[in-house]
Amino acid sequence: SFDDISAVTDGVLLKSENFQGLRTLSRSLLGKISVVYADPPYNTGKDEFLYKDTYRHSSWVAMMDERLALLARLA
Numbered sequence: 816s817f818d819d820i821s822a823v824t825d826g827v828l829l830k831s832e833n834f835q836g837l838r839t840l841s842r843s844l845l846g847k848i849s850v851v852y853a854d855p856p857y858n859t860g861k862d863e864f865l866y867k868d869t870y871r872h873s874s875w876v877a878m879m880d881e882r883l884a885l886l887a888r889l890a
Contacts, residue, residue: 837885848889855879 817823827844829836833853855875 834882834885837882837889841885841889844889846889851886853882853886
């Protein structure tokens with residue numbers, strides 16, 4: 816626990832659906848990103864996540880491709 820997390824870190828933590836989060840940050844952080852951890856959705860179908868959780872392989876790859884392309888532009 817931190818009283819002031821900004822005082823002890825020099826990064827940005829964004830908790831969101833990764834595509835929307837990346838789009839939100841894309842202009843303000845263009846060329847300033849060195850590390851990103853994007854947790855991809857897993858096709859378990861047995862959890863309570865709010866996103867679609869039953870992608871076919873090709874749909875999942877296409878969805879991740881969009882996100883990875885945004886990441887590549889930010890680095």
